[in-house]
Amino acid sequence: MQAGFFLLFVLAPVFDLFRLDLNLKHFILLGYNWTLGLDDLLAGRISTQAAALNLVWRGFLPLVLIGGVVIYVAWRWGRLYCGWVCPHFSVVETINQVMHRAIGKQSLWDVKLIPNRQPDGSPFQPDTRWWWLILPLAAGFAALWSVVLLTYLLPPAEIYGNLCRVALTRNQTIFLLAAALAFLIEFLFARHLFCRYACAVGLFQSLAWMGNKRAMVVGFARHRAADCASCYSACDHVCPMRLKPRNVKRLMFACVQCGQCIDTCSQVQTANQQGALLHWVHEAQAASEAALDARQARGQQSCS
Incomplete structure (x- = not known):
């Protein structure tokens, strides 16, 4: 792709x-x-009403449509x-x-x-x-x-x-x-x-993604964290954005959903019958990750 x-x-x-x-x-x-038909307007070939319609139809609406699709995809996934x-x-x-x-x-x-x-x-x-x-x-x-x-x-x-x-x-x-x-x-x-x-395109996607608590995210099976003991933090090292995939969502603001951390974890845990500890989560499971974010944030505020 x-x-x-x-x-x-x-x-x-x-x-x-x-x-x-x-x-x-x-x-x-x-x-x-x-x-946008501005040359036609200046030449007197179209009216101001037609020029205004061109601005909306050929300028404003395409930008809104493309931007809306990109933001919706980012908000969801x-x-x-x-x-x-x-x-x-x-x-x-x-x-x-x-x-x-x-x-x-x-x-x-x-x-x-x-x-x-x-x-x-x-x-x-x-x-x-x-x-x-x-x-x-x-x-x-x-x-x-x-x-x-x-x-x-x-x-x-x-x-x-x-x-x-x-x-x-x-x-x-x-x-x-x-x-x-x-x-x-x-x-x-x-x-x-x-x-x-x-990257402004990436920033706006990240903001949209962070605004949706149920958006798809890399989830970590924290109850099985002991299985990571034999690993060398392979998921951290493989991330092209230099993030730590086992962190909570708000600490993965720049995640690009490439999935390399999930593939790497699957390779490391090949012999583990329970499978990888990293996996895609969405909807209710993603909301639970967001709730963990909130609890950790409150804990840090209490400590400070």
């Missing part, structure tokens, strides 16, 4: 599925010109867009995995190394030679993203044609170099930090 949406992100401008053409000064959607669709997050996970192989950590800013074994028990030893893949991988993603973003703003045939002929304009060259440098720095040093603290 992630690979499919990443390809869609790259190819959408090429096939005129969606882009903003700065030359034409309007959006193109599914091959059709998507305008969490940040599914981030964990399953967002092309940025697929880059985050890819570079995380390669960096883990290189230095034994998913991020340069992680304080501790991940224990040198995989969730299935097999041994693992970091190898610095993987750095030779991290740098070109991050640079390749950065270059690709800068080009793709430019094709959302200018005709893709023009951009790819100029690249093939090495005939980019001055402004195109400046945009591509600046964007590629910014993405390279972000991909190398601040991947999950951007997702946690700087």
Whole structure:
């Protein structure tokens, strides 16, 4: 699913599925010109009433519809867009995995190394030679993203044609170099930090999710916590957002519902007849997790 949406992100401008053409000064959607009719209003071809209707029908309503769907999905199931669709997050996970192989950590800013074994028990030893893949991988993603973003703003045939002929304009060259440098720095040093603290789309999804006590969440079988004694906190180490999945919901504000912690717990507990300790919960079970949040919050207030 992630690979499919990443390809869609790259190819959408090429096939005129969606882009903003700065030359034409309007959006193109599914091959059709998507305008608000303001040029027609200024030229006197339509009335102010028709222009107002265009603003509502072609501008306001699509934004409300798209935003409403994203917020409803987040309210009900969490940040599914981030964990399953967002092309940025697929880059985050890819570079995380390669960096883990290189230095034994998913991020340069992680304080501790991940224990040198995989969730299935097999041994693992970091190898610095993987750095030779991290740098070109991050640079390749950065270059690709800068080009793709430019094709959302200018005709893709023009951009790819100029690249093939090495005939980019001055402004195109400046945009591509600046964007590629910014993405390279972000991909190398601040991947999950951007997702946690700087992404407005993710923030609004998190707020919607936190507002629903019955929303789907990763639940922890706390009555079986003793089964974690033989584990090396594998669920914590595998989380691409650097969260602790066994915590209460309010401490997992940035969770993207990728489910990697659940898969890892299932591998660790393969020999346990009772199965994994982490699992998806929703509705009444999720409400009980929210109630635990409230009890812990009251306990912290009492202690303070």
